[in-house]
Amino acid sequence: MGxxxxxxxxxxxxxxxxxxxxMIMADLGAEVVKVEPPFGDDSRQFGPFVEDEAGEQQSGYFISxxxxxxxxxxxxxxxxxxxxLRDLISDADVVVENYRPTTMKKLGFSYEEMKKIKKDIIYCSICGFGHDALEEYASKPAYDMVAQAYSGLMSITGPEGGEPCRVGSSIGDIMAGHQAVIGILSALRHRDRTGKGQHVDMSxxxxxxxxxxxxxxxxxMEGEIPGPLGGAHPTIVPFQSFKTKDNYIVTPIGNDSLWKKFCDALEMPELADDERFKTNPLRAENKDELxxxxxxxxxxxxxxxxxxxFEEYGLPYSPVNTVDKVVEDDNLKYRDMIVDLxxxxxxxxxxxxSPFHLSETPxxxxxxxxxxxxxxxxxxxxxxxLTDAQIKEMKSQGIIG
Amino acid sequence: MGxxxxxxxxxxxxxxxxxxxxMIMADLGAEVVKVEPPFGDDSRQFGPFVEDEAGEQQSGYFISxxxxxxxxxxxxxxxxxxxxLRDLISDADVVVENYRPTTMKKLGFSYEEMKKIKKDIIYCSICGFGHDALEEYASKPAYDMVAQAYSGLMSITGPEGGEPCRVGSSIGDIMAGHQAVIGILSALRHRDRTGKGQHVDMSxxxxxxxxxxxxxxxxxMEGEIPGPLGGAHPTIVPFQSFKTKDNYIVTPIGNDSLWKKFCDALEMPELADDERFKTNPLRAENKDELxxxxxxxxxxxxxxxxxxxFEEYGLPYSPVNTVDKVVEDDNLKYRDMIVDLxxxxxxxxxxxxSPFHLSETPxxxxxxxxxxxxxxxxxxxxxxxLTDAQIKEMKSQGIIG
Incomplete structure (x- = not known):
């Protein structure tokens, strides 16, 4: 049961x-009917690809x-x-879309129109800058990269003093996707109590x-314009990634007692006694030497x-895992975080x-x-x-497929 | 109404x-009672700080x-x-905590214990590797940086061919926070329909x-171990950030007709005619020249x-905004995304x-x-x-504060 x-x-x-x-809603048990245009969801054309029995390339991106x-x-x-579509909406609880703000309106499916079809519908839109936005923003195209750049997130991600970097996954899309689910579930609760639907307008x-x-x-508060810090914490030292012989490791050494243990683990007890590095404020001040x-x-x-x-010394650490390591990780397998579809x-x-480990309804x-x-x-x-005959006819007319 | x-x-x-x-739940109307230990939430000690009337430093981090x-x-x-605490739980719908898995158990507030206090309680824990995890993982300390490194996200974030970088905000904490809300709202729905509570075990x-x-x-699917790509898209060119005279700009040029316009906008029409760059696959192949x-x-x-x-030519683009620009952005102000508390x-x-723009219950x-x-x-x-006298007595005994 979901x-x-x-x-x-x-x-x-x-x-x-x-x-x-x-996807999150479907994983949790909702019935999701994806309505695709005749040419299909664009992402069916996105790689990586995997070949099916018929020798056709199928999009791994879409599948995932x-x-x-x-x-x-x-x-x-x-x-x-x-x-x-009107018939489908009249039987639905929620409609979700992520076209440009004007697209649904042009098709005749603005929230105002949808309300006429089903009074308590919850209509969730996701776009770059919001449906209810200043005019010059509402029509701007939304790409994940635009959201990452415009929001300021890119300006604080990347090597210290270097070029701003995009977060390696499309976090602009994905964060909005999560927030949309929170908005929808909240709106469903409100509907169940009051009978009222609403427009969930996510940007x-x-x-x-x-x-x-x-x-x-x-x-x-401090007037500082934050920049990228690479793999490091802004004020705690050493709380960052280091290059090892073969890869990288992070060592979040959050306090002075961990620092002493860390020096022992490195077989450099002299560092623990070094006056320049005794406390975190000193280590931060003398970071360029340390x-x-x-x-x-x-x-x-x-x-x-x-x-x-580091394990032996009870220190916090983590390898900077590459994706091959993640896919083979024992605990992630145990948690069903890497699954065979x-x-x-x-x-x-x-x-x-699914990361939703709910004991009764995972x-x-x-x-x-x-x-x-x-x-x-x-x-x-x-x-x-509909009857088989009706479906056959509409298929031949290119209305459905 | 929330x-x-x-x-x-x-x-x-x-x-x-x-x-x-x-915070997300409180913004959406839930009554949130934060139970702090006598020394307070650790983050009350985290900068940036802002001085109050009494000259005390207050944590801007905590406030936000x-x-x-x-x-x-x-x-x-x-x-x-x-x-x-037991009395408070007996009157609550949800308990949320993010200590190490063993901490609540030691205090006598495991999910099994909480169920005895309130049968249908929804207990949400957030930790590094999960409560239900392999033994050697369950006790590991969780820092955002550990989650970013362990999960593989850091290995795909950073400059191309360069060091892995941490996402500039604590996305490991924040993503889990969002997912916890989705888990809790789903569990509340299940409780309302079945009367059953559950443990929402987020990692x-x-x-x-x-x-x-x-x-x-x-x-x-393809056997490639993905690495960091800086500000660029893995397969679309030019879909990346560029340094301008004073800052950075991203130009997601997603198809060939945008490419032609882009060349015109740069006043380099000869590039559009260049055989090496005519199509996206060619531009990707000849990226190092382009x-x-x-x-x-x-x-x-x-x-x-x-x-x-770029605006004049109808091209998609975005400045790589620094935080000062974000705070002053007209549309973000219009959307109430930067507010005075x-x-x-x-x-x-x-x-x-709050990004939750719900038309009836924002x-x-x-x-x-x-x-x-x-x-x-x-x-x-x-x-x-409780009475004033009871409260006064318990305060003097250091039980409450």
Missing amino acids: ALDGIKVIDLSHVLAAPFAT INRNKKSIVLNLKEEKGKEI MVDGLVSVLENAIARYT IPILAKRIKEKNTAEWEEV EQPGIGKVKVAG GEIKSHAPAKGEHTDSVLKGSLG | ALDGIKVIDLSHVLAAPFAT INRNKKSIVLNLKEEKGKEI MVDGLVSVLENAIARYT IPILAKRIKEKNTAEWEEV EQPGIGKVKVAG GEIKSHAPAKGEHTDSVLKGSLG
Whole structure:
């Protein structure tokens, strides 16, 4: 049983932010019907690719974020296609989309229109700068990279004093996707108590600004414009990544007693006695002298050797795992965070699992990512009561697929 | 009215992951009672600091993530303190904490114990590797930096070919905080329908592994171990940040027709005709020849000048905003994403607003971040019916504060 069993979501989403939101909801038990245009979700064309039995290239990108969903194909340029969407909405709890703000309006599916179809619908939009935005912003195209750059997150990520770097995953899309789920679940609670639906108007830039954390306070309270700090903590030393002989390791040495142990672990007890490095404020002040000494020493052994030493001394540390290590990690396997998805015509595909470890209703992967239009027939027959003949005719007319 | 009005949360959280979760819930209307130890949430000692009327340094860090909450001080080392906590739990819907897995157990507040106090309680824990984890992992200390390193996120963030970088905000804590809210709201829905509570067991490492996005597919499907890519997209060119005369700008040029316009905007139409750069696959193949040409040109003007040009040509772009620009941004102000929090004894403090733009029940900042123990008296009188005399006695005994 899933916590969100019984919730019906019409998913007019593409690529990443909104598909991520509906994936989370589907993992938790919601019924998600993904409505794709005849050419399919754009991300079906995104690599990495995996070959199916028929020798066709299937998108691993699409597969990894669309499990547990149904797919139907609707041509919303046709009036009859719009009529079917209206019928689907009238039976749904939630609609999610991430087109530009004007797109749904042009199609005749603004929130105002949707309310006429179903009074208490919860309509969640995700876009770059918000539906309710200043005019010159509302029409701007949204890419993850734009959100990362515009929000300030990129300006604080990267090597110290160096170029700003994008977070290696599309965190602008993904954060907004998570926030959309929180907004939707909150709105569902409000609906259940009051009978009222609402518009959940999420923005990718808002989403990242809300997670800048102490960077905003550092500027507004101390006047400092924060820049990137590489792998290091702004004020605690040594709380950063170091290069080992073969890779990297982080050593968050958060207090002076850990510092003493750390020096012993490095077999450099003389450092613990060095007046320049006795307390954290001193280590921060004399960082430029200290870090090269530590860096030189840590480079002498492999990551695995240091792990063993730091474990023995009870120090906090972590290897900077590359993705191959993550996929093979024992605890992540135990936590079902790396799972085999059985994909028809392809076989087992490894994807990230659900992080929602709820003791009674855990997030679960129950079915594969759908082929384009895989559920057109079953959904239109089951939910809308269409006949085989009607479906056949609409297919021949290019209204559904 | 808030969407989560009526939900009572007992918040045994400190520093970041769980406080972020309870902040989101408080912004959306939940009643959050933060239970602090006599020495207070550790993050009250974290900078940046702001001076109050009395000349005391107050933590801007604490203020920025604890608005809308109540604070009571309880000494859980005293049996009487535990008794008060039990009384509070018996009246609550949700308990949230982010200590090490063993801490709550030692205090006598494991989920098994809490269930005895309130049968349908939703108990959410956030820790590094999960409560239900392999033995050697469950006891590991959790820092954001450990989660970023262990999860693989750091290995894909940073300059191309260079050192792995930490995401500039504590995304390991913050992602887990968001996922905890999704878990809690899902569990509340399940409770409302079935009467059953549950343990929501969130892990910071799980949380980041679940958002590695295509990095997992790139490894498991194509055998590539993804590394950091700086400010660039793995396969689309030019989809990256460039240095301008005064700052940086990103230009996500996603297709060939944008490429032509981009060349015109740069006043380099000859590039559009260059056979080496005609299509995206060619541009990707000949990236090492193309990027230096573009980089040289873009360095000739300021970011603001390029913004004007790119706007005129209808190109997607974004300045790589620093935090000062973000705080002054018109649309972010319009969206209430940068708001003044009126903090007693300090005055207005700028913090990030709520990204939850719900048309009927938006996230809101209604009250300041509490002083340590500011609501001890009112909560214990109001919720537990204690008298002034009882409160005075327990204060003198160091049980409450």
